[in-house]
Amino acid sequence: MADVSLTNVRKVYAGNVEAVKGVSFDIPDGGFCVLVGPSGCGKSTLLRMVAGLEAITSGECRIGARVVNEVEPADRDIAMVFQNYALYPHMSVYENMAYGLRNRGTPKDEIDRRVKEAAGILAIESFLDRKPRALSGGQRQRVAMGRAIVRKPQVFLFDEPLSNLDAKLRVQMRVEIKKLQRALGVTSIYVTHDQVEAMTLSDKLVVMSNGRVEQMGVPNEVYRKPASKFVATFIGSPPMNIAKGVVRGPGAVAVGDVVLPVSDMAADLKPGDAIEVGLRPEDLIVRGDGSLTMQVDFIEELGATQLFHGTLGGAHLVIQAASGLVPSESKTLNLAIDPAKVHLFDVGTGARRGR
Amino acid sequence: MADSTARSHLDRPDILAHVIIWIGIAITAFPIWVAFVASTVSNQSIAQAPMPLLPGSLGWQVYSDVLGVGGNNRTVGTPVALMMWNSFVMAMIIAVGKIVISLMSAYAIVFFRVPFRNVLFWMIFVTLMLPVEVRIIPTLKVVTDLGMLNTMAGLTIPLIASATATLLFRQFFLTIPDELVEAAKMDNAGPVKFFFDVVIPLSTTTIAALFVILFIYGWNQYLWPLLITTDQSMTTIVIGITKMIDTSGGPTDWNRVMATAILTLLPPVMVVVLLQKWFVKGLVETEK
Ligand SMILES: Nc1ncnc2c1ncn2[C@@H]1O[C@H](COP(=O)(O)OP(=O)(O)OP(=O)(O)O)[C@@H](O)[C@H]1O
């Protein structure tokens, strides 16, 4: 087992495309780090540099005590699970899992033991003789995982391993990956653009945008205290509402004619400063005695919850609340908010303006 | 199979299609049948106006004569068995050689960042415009200077380099996903291991199809062996047949010529039949 640490890692592709612009972070031994971000932000590139499939332009990548910049992928003691599984089509499931071990000169009986063990963990014993073609997407995904775990590597790398599965199976496999990683205790890096996957899997969430790290931390902390407007709107579904506002004084901002209390506000903000106000859909609480009044345009019914689309102080807003709280014909809603849950962002840079 | 189900949907009788197929087969097979009949009767019967259309009784005699002796004493005396062996070895070396060379060059072009990779590719591509017939004089000069006249090497090596097969393999290799290559890297499979463990097994059906085509290509070579083999012991069967025909005006033993022609047909037919089975099996297995 090993920790992974990146220091100022950059990647410049031919043609001067800077895909990763100086990324540093550490993952403790046994940690589960998820890289999340929009398409093209450099997540895969970063993962592939850790894997050794892409040369590191500058910076340092360390696995355990070893700097691995110049180490061949096979010698880094890592295993990777690919988005399209990349199983060898002409080999049986058993051979697919055994191939890496055979190439490393592992004794036959040891290979057999490990493959059987992995197959047991993943419940794929009954397909060991089949070719990948004869498996469903979910089963192939398991085989790809099996190929990674038989190696007993120091680090698992996953590049969007669930994106080819249907929604239901994705949820199921997500849980299984998490359980498996817990049980094996192997340090993992997982790339996804699905923020739900990112939130649920990680104990360290790294949000990337445009080749840079926007924020990293424990998922709940990233969710509760987004470091920028980008992170605020990227993490969370439905996304955080952003409204244009004006500072009224210490601890108060106005959106249109509605004044909101704020507890986390940068000291250098002066009355009259323009600011962007972020409100999570579930943080505005529907309450009869709420002081804020929202005009409701329409209601989306999601089953357990309802989404109210409407305006507050002239700004468009989406509010999420448990179903059945409000009669469906209501035109206005009374809302209350905890001052700790009002987020402020700089109009220009999008950076958080809190203390 | 798909065809017949589609047809049964149309609910039209199959008879017409079958009649057409059988007419086609008859037209194609008739000359071969005539050749076979001619190889089993005497030369006089062949010369008579309505040639018999049913096999005669001389078959065993004619075939054992040509296999053991060859033509009559006025033409060539190389036994057909030897000439067929020569042709077989030549065709095998050409087919296997072309496949091996093309597999390796396509592998290098697709999977490695060799300097001037594109230039190399285009150079191979351009040789498509230079088949043996076009470069025959310089090639002959080179082979003669190297002392390779009347050798199997001289007969086969100039025919081995193959742009067509290289291109085919290149196209196929390009369809192998990058991630498979990367997975193999993770699995500690170096370039050689990847070639033998992954690329070749995935290429089996392509190899089988190419082998059929290239074996027949090699077997049917005429011009090059004609120039390069002056020694009777090196004569190939395709040349041998023409040498059996007496061009000086004397009588030709047409039954022997026809027997040789029939024998010449057999190896390519066998290759097609044997490999067809094999690659159908390959197709079925990958579909499983
Ligand atoms: N081989 C390459 N040559 C040049 N540019 C590249 C290369 N590979 C990737 N890029 C560029 O680097 C950037 C990051 O790509 P990367 O594949 O890491 O994105 P990603 O975050 O994984 O996106 P996705 O979610 O779509 O997979 C992109 O702008 C891409 O165009």
Ligand SMILES: [Mg+2]
């Ligand atoms: Mg990617």
